[in-house]
Amino acid sequence: VHECPFFLPSRVLNYNTFIKTSGCVVPILHSGFLEIKREYIFPIIEKKVFESQKKDLLNLGIGDVALPLVEPAAIAFKEAIDEMQKRPIGYPASHGHFELRQKIHSLYFEKYGLDLTDIFISDGINSDLGDLQEIFSQTALFGVHDPSYPVPQDVCLMAGRSKYLHVLPTSFEMNFLPEPPDYPLDCMYLCTPNNPSGTAMTKDQLAAWVKWAIKHQAILIVDAAYSDFITQDDVPQSIYQIEGAKQVAIELRSFSKSAGFTGLRVSYSCVPSTLLGLCDQKNISFKKLWAQRMASKSNGISYPAQKAALACLTEEGLSATLKQVHHYLLMARRLKDAAHAVGLKTLGADNAPYVFIECPQGFSSWEFFDYLLDKCAIVSVPGLGFGQQGDHFIRLSGFIGEDVCQRACERLTSLACFV
Amino acid sequence: VHECPFFLPSRVLNYNTFIKTSGCVVPILHSGFLEIKREYIFPIIEKKVFESQKKDLLNLGIGDVALPLVEPAAIAFKEAIDEMQKRPIGYPASHGHFELRQKIHSLYFEKYGLDLTDIFISDGINSDLGDLQEIFSQTALFGVHDPSYPVPQDVCLMAGRSKYLHVLPTSFEMNFLPEPPDYPLDCMYLCTPNNPSGTAMTKDQLAAWVKWAIKHQAILIVDAAYSDFITQDDVPQSIYQIEGAKQVAIELRSFSKSAGFTGLRVSYSCVPSTLLGLCDQKNISFKKLWAQRMASKSNGISYPAQKAALACLTEEGLSATLKQVHHYLLMARRLKDAAHAVGLKTLGADNAPYVFIECPQGFSSWEFFDYLLDKCAIVSVPGLGFGQQGDHFIRLSGFIGEDVCQRACERLTSLACFV
Numbered sequence: 017v018h019e020c021p022f023f024l025p026s027r028v029l030n031y032n033t034f035i036k037t038s039g040c041v042v043p044i045l046h047s048g049f050l051e052i053k054r055e056y057i058f059p060i061i062e063k064k065v066f067e068s069q070k071k072d073l074l075n076l077g078i079g080d081v082a083l084p085l086v087e088p089a090a091i092a093f094k095e096a097i098d099e100m101q102k103r104p105i106g107y108p109a110s111h112g113h114f115e116l117r118q119k120i121h122s123l124y125f126e127k128y129g130l131d132l133t134d135i136f137i138s139d140g141i142n143s144d145l146g147d148l149q150e151i152f153s154q155t156a157l158f159g160v161h162d163p164s165y166p167v168p169q170d171v172c173l174m175a176g177r178s179k180y181l182h183v184l185p186t187s188f189e190m191n192f193l194p195e196p197p198d199y200p201l202d203c204m205y206l207c208t209p210n211n212p213s214g215t216a217m218t219k220d221q222l223a224a225w226v227k228w229a230i231k232h233q234a235i236l237i238v239d240a241a242y243s244d245f246i247t248q249d250d251v252p253q254s255i256y257q258i259e260g261a262k263q264v265a266i267e268l269r270s271f272s273k274s275a276g277f278t279g280l281r282v283s284y285s286c287v288p289s290t291l292l293g294l295c296d297q298k299n300i301s302f303k304k305l306w307a308q309r310m311a312s313k314s315n316g317i318s319y320p321a322q323k324a325a326l327a328c329l330t331e332e333g334l335s336a337t338l339k340q341v342h343h344y345l346l347m348a349r350r351l352k353d354a355a356h357a358v359g360l361k362t363l364g365a366d367n368a369p370y371v372f373i374e375c376p377q378g379f380s381s382w383e384f385f386d387y388l389l390d391k392c393a394i395v396s397v398p399g400l401g402f403g404q405q406g407d408h409f410i411r412l413s414g415f416i417g418e419d420v421c422q423r424a425c426e427r428l429t430s431l432a433c434f435v
Numbered sequence: 436v437h438e439c440p441f442f443l444p445s446r447v448l449n450y451n452t453f454i455k456t457s458g459c460v461v462p463i464l465h466s467g468f469l470e471i472k473r474e475y476i477f478p479i480i481e482k483k484v485f486e487s488q489k490k491d492l493l494n495l496g497i498g499d500v501a502l503p504l505v506e507p508a509a510i511a512f513k514e515a516i517d518e519m520q521k522r523p524i525g526y527p528a529s530h531g532h533f534e535l536r537q538k539i540h541s542l543y544f545e546k547y548g549l550d551l552t553d554i555f556i557s558d559g560i561n562s563d564l565g566d567l568q569e570i571f572s573q574t575a576l577f578g579v580h581d582p583s584y585p586v587p588q589d590v591c592l593m594a595g596r597s598k599y600l601h602v603l604p605t606s607f608e609m610n611f612l613p614e615p616p617d618y619p620l621d622c623m624y625l626c627t628p629n630n631p632s633g634t635a636m637t638k639d640q641l642a643a644w645v646k647w648a649i650k651h652q653a654i655l656i657v658d659a660a661y662s663d664f665i666t667q668d669d670v671p672q673s674i675y676q677i678e679g680a681k682q683v684a685i686e687l688r689s690f691s692k693s694a695g696f697t698g699l700r701v702s703y704s705c706v707p708s709t710l711l712g713l714c715d716q717k718n719i720s721f722k723k724l725w726a727q728r729m730a731s732k733s734n735g736i737s738y739p740a741q742k743a744a745l746a747c748l749t750e751e752g753l754s755a756t757l758k759q760v761h762h763y764l765l766m767a768r769r770l771k772d773a774a775h776a777v778g779l780k781t782l783g784a785d786n787a788p789y790v791f792i793e794c795p796q797g798f799s800s801w802e803f804f805d806y807l808l809d810k811c812a813i814v815s816v817p818g819l820g821f822g823q824q825g826d827h828f829i830r831l832s833g834f835i836g837e838d839v840c841q842r843a844c845e846r847l848t849s850l851a852c853f854v
Contacts, residue, residue: 044572044621045712049724052731080525090520093739094513101509105698106499139558139700139733146732153463154573154595170731176573202463279524279738281558293464305468312471312589313565314558318737319698320512 048176054166057401064386070393074424076351076412077395079211079370082420083343085276085324086336092327096320108316111307112137112284116326123329124269125286128256134288134303136310137317137325139281141241141268145205146171147313148237148266148285151293151305156202161186161194162403163212165239168205169403185405188374191215191363192405196228203235209242209251212402212411213372214348214364216242216251222258229264235291235302236265241283242368244274244341251367262288266302273344273369273415274337275328282317282325344369347421348414354425355412359435369414372399376434381407392427467595473585476820483805489812493843495770495831496814498630498789502762502836504695504743505755511746515739527735530726531556531703535745542748543688544705547675553707553722555729556736556744558700560660560687564624565590566732567656567685567704570712570724575621580605580613581822582631584658587624588822604824607793610634610782611824615647622654628661628670631821631830632791633767633783635661635670641677648683654710654721655684660702661787663693663760670786681707685721692763692788692834693756694747701736701744763788766840767833773844774831778854788833791818795853800826811846 061077085093099105111117112135121132138144145167149158158177160169161184172181182201184194192213194206206225209216217225229236238255246253255265270283291302327333348365355362361374373396375384381398388394388410397413399406416424480496504512518524530536531554540551557563564586568577577596579588580603591600601620603613611632613625625644628635636644648655657674665672674684689702710721746752767784774781780793792815794803800817807813807829816832818825835843 044575045570045714045719045721045724046572047715049570049727050715052727078525081523084521084523085516085519087520090516093516097504097509097512097516100504100695100698101506102503104500104503104695106497107697108700139737142734143732150593151464151468153465156463167731174569174728174731276519276523278526278734279519281527281734281737295464296466296469300464302464305464308468308471309593312586312593313562315561315697315700318558318700318740320739321737 046174046176048174048178051173051178052170054403055400057398061385061395061397064389065395068389070389073393073395074416074420074427075395076416076420076424077397078415079413080415081273081276081278081340082415082417083276083340085280086328086333086340088327088330088333088336089275089277089324093320093324096323100319105319108319108322110311110314110316112317113319113322113326116322117284119326119329120284124254125256128254128262130256130262130286131289134286136285136287136306137322138283138285139317140272141239141270141283142167144268144283144285145237145239147309148306149175149177149203150309151302152203155180157182157200159184159197159201159204161206163192163399163406163409164205164207164402165211165241166402168207168237168239183403187405188361188363192372193217193221195221196225200232201234203237204229205237205239207239207241209240209245209368211242211368212370212397212399212406212409214366214368214370215372216246216248216367218248218250219252219258220250222252222255222261226255226258226261226264230260234264235293236261238265238267240267241270242273243269244337245345245369246367247345248367256286262290264291266291271325271328274341275325275333276340277325277328280318280321280324282321344414346414347416347418348412350421350425351412351414351428354428357429358431359433365414371412371414372409373412375408375410379408381410384410391431392424394424394427465593465595467593467597470592470597471589474819476817480804480814480816483808484814487808489808492812492814493835493839493846494814495835495839495843496816497832497834499834500692500695500697500759501834501839502695502759504699505747505752505759507746507749507752507755508694508696508743512739512743515742519738524738527738527741529730529733529735531736532738532741532745535741536703538745538748539703543673544675547673547681549675549681549705550708553705555704555706555725556741557702557704558736559691560658560689560702561586563687563702563704564656564658566728567725568594568596568622569728570721571621574599576601576619578603578616578620578623580625582611582818582825582828583624583626583821584630584660585821587626587656587658602822606824607780607782611791612636612640614640615644619651620653622656623648624656624658626658626660628659628664628787630661630787631789631816631818631825631828633785633787633789633830634791635665635667635786637667637669638671638677639669641671641674641680645674645677645680645683649679653683654712655680657684657686659686660689661692662688663756664764664788665786666764667786675705681709683710685710690744690747693760694744694752695759696744696747699737699740699743701740763833765833766835766837767831769840769844770831770833770847773847776848777850778852784833790831790833791828792831794827794829798827800829803829810850811843813843813846
């Protein structure tokens, strides 16, 4: 047996103090997990809905798809299973199926001078948002904006980064889109088109971030989960449309929302070869570390799901996904119009399937949530769930069917006008 | 714009030093990634094989399946896709499909008094091995054994734990199975049945680890990827057969090797409610943090893959997987017999589909690799790839078809006897 070669201050301390008093197994766990102070709103929503005993509820609260898997994907999926029954397919390539990477590259990234090997297939933007922070030093500075999809903030806290995390508040006047600060960060998480506000950064706004990142040697991680929903001319489909973005930006995209893929788990990241970082006093390729992380910590993404994703990028697949995108946007716009009809102010519904509604004077977001549940039997999501700055807003989702949308609009427009 | 509230020593240092000299974007990256000093052997193997220009190569080097997906899984998979075409399935539950957790629990864990909610579905043991270390404090002490599956060591190094990582060497005489040290650790990774040695811990050996863990308040993470291959009576199918294990052990299992699932990505962890840890001076449930990590950092596991996994646990599915297990074990045993016939000493092939062969006198593992490649056109894996202690061994894999096995045995037995 070998002598312990470690320096064990906290370990020995805990050992002496706790084993005797508790008799329990007490290894030291990561205190970062206790740093998340934000209330989890979905359990509260569930409880409120349950207690309301409302019948004929219309759920406009969910950010999950309402249409089934597109047909070309389903066909490809089943073919992949037939293939796996004929011969063993084995572990998927750790950076993704070559054909899928190739197709994604040629469709979306080649035109910006990015390399095929910059594309990495993953099981979801959620995972990538969490995994990417691992590449940064434990003392790297992170920025997130508020309100926004809460995962970047949560994963930074869980990793013990609370002292190094800066939250940039935004406002209705800013379209809830953050502006670059006048100090440096190592990494800024951007979510555009934004969940929950439904708004998206214009070319000028993205260019300001790229300029800031180049000046301050920061990396931008762009959560572009809703990029397929962009319709506005001055909103770029990709940050790489901005000159210089290749030096500073990572873009994350998904099949989840536009192809009915939430249950299948396929997304991808673009991590340009030109992205550099400092590691042990040496300049090093960010992509090299990302590739190493993927090779060591994952055994690849489900093979048939990748084949199904590939089918979404054929002419037929793209047309089927576009149809779903149009449907969801249409639903969001109808909800927006209904809100306007009773004097409510809104954002969104142009480049993302969400409508962000300002609560009427005197309502907090939970109060307006209760009001809509009580008067219309409509379930919304309080903006507070996406950060402190979302407190006077609620989010309605366009991920619904025609029928639900029509009834929701009828109920909304029957409310007394709020002006 | 908000003033920067951070304390920025390293940041400002880097900023001043590097932006001017390099003109590059240099955020601080995690130096843990540079700590992995072990050579990646598979690229070297590929190069050697390519340069050998051998024809009729027999690849006994891979740990990936050689038989196709079992039929019940394929059928269930396609049914799940049909279902997804009819109605949106949406995000999978973050801790796994309820029916699958229920089935796993009733088959394997209920008898040990574990709870259904202790079961978490994941996309692979590989991911869980990496993700579980996140639950421990940055200064927690980790142990791994050598030779073993290298991921636990790699993920600890990547996370910056090199100062807190202890490698327990093992030897041929120990069956390459580690014994508990006489000092405490917070977490010990065990791989049993062991890859690469093919050996597995007996009840007494596991009991010694459980006793050690209880005494030293440590958590055992047991990689039981090959548990379906256990045939020996005194080797427990699960660590929970050992009294007290529920207080200290996490068990990881997979569908990969026994059901042809490597390309599909489904595994599971059992994290007992009774496992406690110390977090910010308070006793806290390990499982609670693991559940929180899963809910925040993942959006669940592919729905049809989970339905396919469920089909593997029906009577028909279990019989189909058992057939594959028997086949692989038979192949491994034939390889073992062929090695014995020419005087080689071996381990394994009883509780895992691997044969670990001691290199003849005077051969390092790379030299014996070269010898087998040259004389038999057989590709093996040098034990060195699994740690320093594997240096005088090579691993042959039973994940092959009948025909490959027969030809490999013929070539091995035609070698001059090594005694």
